[in-house]
Amino acid sequence: MxxxxxxxxxxxxxxxxxxxxxAIENGALxxxxxxxxxxxxxxxxxxxxxxxxxxxxxxRAFKMPPFKIAGEIKNNLVLxxxxxxxxxxxxxxxxxxxxxxxxxxxxxxxxxxxxDSYGRSDFGKGKKVMVEFVSxxxxxxxxxxxxxxxxxxxxxxxxLDASGYDVWREFYVNDAGxxxxxxxxxxxxxxxxxxxxxxxxxxxxxYQGEDITDLAKLYADENGDSxxxxxxxxxxKALVDFALPKxxxxxxxxxxxxxxxxxxxxxxxxxxxxxxxxxxxxxxKEKGLTYEKDGALWYKNxxxxxxxxxxxxxxxxxxxxxxxxxxxxxxxxxxxxxFTADIAYHKNKFDRGFETLIDVWGADHHGHVMRLKGAMxxxxxxxxxxxVVLMQLVKLMRNGELVRMSKRTxxxxxxxxxxxxxxxxxxxxxxxxxxxxxxxxxxxxxAVTQDNQNPVYYVQYAHARICSIIKSLENDAITARACTDxxxxxxxxxxxxxLINHLAAYTDEIISAAxxxxxxxxxxxxxxxxxxxxxxxxxxxxxGENEGLMQARLNLCIAVKTVIKNVLMMFxxxxxxKM
Numbered sequence: 001m002x003x004x005x006x007x008x009x010x011x012x013x014x015x016x017x018x019x020x021x022x023a024i025e026n027g028a029l030x031x032x033x034x035x036x037x038x039x040x041x042x043x044x045x046x047x048x049x050x051x052x053x054x055x056x057x058x059x060r061a062f063k064m065p066p067f068k069i070a071g072e073i074k075n076n077l078v079l080x081x082x083x084x085x086x087x088x089x090x091x092x093x094x095x096x097x098x099x100x101x102x103x104x105x106x107x108x109x110x111x112x113x114x115x116d117s118y119g120r121s122d123f124g125k126g127k128k129v130m131v132e133f134v135s136x137x138x139x140x141x142x143x144x145x146x147x148x149x150x151x152x153x154x155x156x157x158x159x160l161d162a163s164g165y166d167v168w169r170e171f172y173v174n175d176a177g178x179x180x181x182x183x184x185x186x187x188x189x190x191x192x193x194x195x196x197x198x199x200x201x202x203x204x205x206x207y208q209g210e211d212i213t214d215l216a217k218l219y220a221d222e223n224g225d226s227x228x229x230x231x232x233x234x235x236x237k238a239l240v241d242f243a244l245p246k247x248x249x250x251x252x253x254x255x256x257x258x259x260x261x262x263x264x265x266x267x268x269x270x271x272x273x274x275x276x277x278x279x280x281x282x283x284x285k286e287k288g289l290t291y292e293k294d295g296a297l298w299y300k301n302x303x304x305x306x307x308x309x310x311x312x313x314x315x316x317x318x319x320x321x322x323x324x325x326x327x328x329x330x331x332x333x334x335x336x337x338x339f340t341a342d343i344a345y346h347k348n349k350f351d352r353g354f355e356t357l358i359d360v361w362g363a364d365h366h367g368h369v370m371r372l373k374g375a376m377x378x379x380x381x382x383x384x385x386x387x388v389v390l391m392q393l394v395k396l397m398r399n400g401e402l403v404r405m406s407k408r409t410x411x412x413x414x415x416x417x418x419x420x421x422x423x424x425x426x427x428x429x430x431x432x433x434x435x436x437x438x439x440x441x442x443x444x445x446x447a448v449t450q451d452n453q454n455p456v457y458y459v460q461y462a463h464a465r466i467c468s469i470i471k472s473l474e475n476d477a478i479t480a481r482a483c484t485d486x487x488x489x490x491x492x493x494x495x496x497x498x499l500i501n502h503l504a505a506y507t508d509e510i511i512s513a514a515x516x517x518x519x520x521x522x523x524x525x526x527x528x529x530x531x532x533x534x535x536x537x538x539x540x541x542x543x544g545e546n547e548g549l550m551q552a553r554l555n556l557c558i559a560v561k562t563v564i565k566n567v568l569m570m571f572x573x574x575x576x577x578k579m
Contacts, residue, residue, distance in 0.1 A: 002118075004106030005504045008083040009039050009050070012097060015077060015084075016054050022076040029072055032061040045501065048088065048096025049103075055093035066093025104497060105488035107504045111559040112482070119506045119566050123514065124165030130349055131157040133360035134255070135172040138247045139183040140209050142254055142415040144394040145362050148440060150415075151431035152391060153360040154260045155519035158570045163514035168354065169262045171255070172345060175244060176269040177338055183207060184236035187243055190216035191235070195225055209412075215243040254415050259424055259572040271344045277336050280344040281329055283379050290329060297330035299339075305374045308383075327371065339368075343375045350381050357386045358517065360436070366390055389517050392439040394431075403444065422447040425573045429456035432523045432571070450579075455527050459564060460576055462530035466561040467577040469542060473554065478543070480554045487548040491556060495536040499556065502532050506563055519571075526567040533560045 001009070016037065023029040037054035055070035062069055070093040077087060083103035088096050111118050133153025136142045154169065161167040174180075186206035190213045193200045206212075219227075219242050227235040248265075255262070271277050281297065284290050289300045302324040309319050329340045349357050361368075369390070373383035396403040396413060404412060418427065426447040433455060434440050452458045470480065491500070506525065513521040542553045568575040 001508045002107050002110040002504045002506070004083065004103060004110050005508075007106075008099070008103055011082040012039050012050055012052070012084065015079060015082060016052055016073060016095075018078065019073045019076040020054065020058070023072040026076070028076065029058075029062050029064070029069065032058075034058075035061045042096060045498075047090060049099045049501070050084075051090075051094050051096045053094060055089075055095060059093075069093060070095050099497075101489035101492065102485065104491055104500045105485045107500050108483075108488055108491075108555055108559050109485075111503060111562055112555070115562060116566060116569075118562060119510050119570075120162050120164070121507050121511060122164040123511045124160065124163045126164065126166050127356065128168070128354045129160055129165045129356045129358060130168045130170055130352075130354040131160065131358045131360070132170045132172055132349075133157075134260075135174070136251060137179055138173050138175055138244060138251065139179055139207055140247070141211055142251060144396060144413065144415070144418065144442070145391070147258075147415045147418055147427060148394045148431045148442075149360050149362070149391055150255065150258050150260050151428045152389070152436055152519065154258075155428070155432050155522070155571050156358070156360070156389070156513075156517055158572070159510050159513040159519050159522060162510050162570055165514070168264070169260075171251075171262045171265045172268065173248060173251075173265055174268050174338070174341075175248070176267075176272050177335065177341060179338075180240065180244070183212075183244070184240045186212045187216050187219075187239040188232065188236050191220060191227060191239060194220050195228060211247075215239075215246065218246075219243070250416070254419065257419050257424065258415070259428065266345070268341055268345070271341055271348065272336070276348060277341050277344045280347060280379065281336070281340060284329065287378065289378055295332040296328050299327045299329045299375070301325065301327045301371055301374065304378045305370060308374055308377060322370075339371070339375075342368075342372060343379065346372065346376060346386060347379060347381065350376075350385075355385060358389065359386070360389045360391060363390045363392050363437075387517065389436050391436045394440045394442055396444060397441050398444045425456050425460070426454065428571060428573055429459075429523060432520050435518055435520050455523065456573065457579075459526050459530045459568070460574070461579055462533050463561055463564045463568070464576050464579040465537070466533070466557045466564075469537075469557055470554070470561075473543060476543070478550070478554075480558055481551060483548075483551050483555050487552045488555065490549045490552050493536075493540055495532075495539045496553075496556060499529075499532045499536045499560065502529055503559055503563055506566075522567055522571070526564060529560065529563060529567075533557075 017034060020029065020034050024031060035054075035057045037052050037057050039050055039052050042048050042051045055066040055073060058064075058069045059066045067089065070089045073095060074087055074089060079085070079087070083100050083106065084097045085100040086098050088098075090096050131153055133156075134142070134146050134150050136146045157167045157169050182203070182205060185203045189200055189202045189206060193202075194217060216239070219239060227238055230238075252265070281290070284299055289304065291298050291300065305322075305324050306319055310316075327339050328337050330336055346357060365388075369388045373386050376383035376386055422444065430442060430447055431440065446454055450457055452461065473479070491497070509521055509525045513519050536556070540553060542550060542557065544550070545553065565575045
């Protein structure tokens with residue numbers, strides 16, 4: 001909440017507490033310890049701007065009906081020198097309070113004073129948080145799920161940063177393990193097919209994408225048939241060393257175009273080279289949490305999770321229904337599994353001093369969450385400090401129909417294709433209009449539309465409209481100036497007050513978005529802000545009123561402009577002055 005809003009809540013808490021104490025002193029209420037009560041915003045602001053349940057929670061302590069307690073609180077209440085004018089008793093005993101004009105003036109003053117910083121807070125107290133997102137497999141192009149994960153992860157990191165956390169963005173590159181071996185075999189087959197045709201069989205489980213063929217051909221164009229004369233392992237290594245950096249550079253290029261800048265691109269291969277993967281295996285062995293079977297090394301996942309869930313009070317029936325299974329750590333061929341590397345990677349995150357780890361994953365990884373959190377507990381870390389945001393699928397739609405192929409290439413749509421067709425502003429905003437746990441139908445027609453049907457255009461237009469108002473007034477030699485409190489208190493129309501109340505809630509919305517790991521709260525907030533601004537503008541003239549009221553309304557416009565800009569800049573979305 002704004003500084004003024006925070007002061008108002010403290011004023012109200014003190015006023016209600018003082019009223020109860022006074023009522024006890026004069027005998028209107030019996031002697032008792034004052035129970036804890038809350039101050040909250042009513043669901044319907046027509047009932048009041050803030051409300052308290054003090055009378056309701058006091059019923060047991062004072063052995064009186066809440067309505068009567070509320071009456072005594074009201075009789076002894078002093079609201080002088082506060083941001084409140086009056087209170088009313090509602091229902092069985094709720095007490096509703098109404099803001100004074102000075103409150104609304106204070107909110108606008110907060111925005112004026114804080115400017116670009118308005119909305120930021122120290123809620124997170126500098127706690128170190130890592131947000132790992134996208135982390136696409138480098139063996140192929142990035143897809144629509146990565147597009148959604150990129151926008152969601154980056155904007156989640158942004159709201160955490162604005163809430164006072166020390167935020168780190170990371171991309172985990174799976175450049176080791178089974179998928180790289182499959183990548184190598186696929187490249188080798190396509191390379192050999194260039195020279196030997198269909199006599200070379202393609203691996204059954206190989207990567208079928210045309211990108212593999214393109215990479216093999218590119219190598220051949222640059223290096224010829226030199227790899228025909230070497231053994232398979234040498235050939236595969238040469239092809240991977242050629243192709244993998246190109247894929248990773250394309251990922252970095254796409255992310256940069258998407259306005260996502262990571263603090264680190266973490267290579268899985270470094271975990272293996274540094275011995276961190278083996279160290280995790282050794283640690284689990286030391287703790288007696290492994291066993292050998294069928295030539296592989298297994299992790300006692302079922303035992304670990306069963307003990308954890310029993311300690312949390314879960315029933316054996318509940319646990320049995322989960323059908324928990326053990327996991328392979330080292331395959332028969334001696335290679336660690338992806339799960340083993342994942343344990344090592346998350347251990348590495350904690351060892352770097354991050355207090356909370358947030359991973360943005362596709363919903364198909366749901367079964368992996370509990371296993372990884374349990375493994376963190378098993379090796380001596382806090383699994384509850386690892387949070388996973390699961391993201392549902394994306395469907396691309398055009399003319400109401402499902403789209404699978406790019407109009408430009410005729411191939412499956414990749415992230416790069418999307419960013420060539422759709423403005424980055426639209427992609428980043430639209431992918432953050434639905435919570436992660438709900439599927440998204442991404443409307444390609446809507447994303448390129450430049451009218452109020454497109455939410456990001458609608459918000460940007462509100463900002464541009466305010467810039468236009470300011471410029472129009474300047475053309476008439478009218479410039480905005482600082483208003484007196486008395487002038488700001490002239491803003492009393494319902495559309496003005498509704499708009500200011502929404503502005504006052506901005507900081508709380510960011511904190512709530514950070515708490516819930518839900519940046520979509522902010523896109524909804526700013527869309528509603530644009531709606532409330534248009535409603536105000538249609539109801540209240542800026543130019544043509546007396547000078548004091550005109551300046552007050554101009555100050556209100558500038559406050560809205562500031563908050564819209566703060567939201568869009570936070571989400572790395574452009575904020576045009578004209579459209």
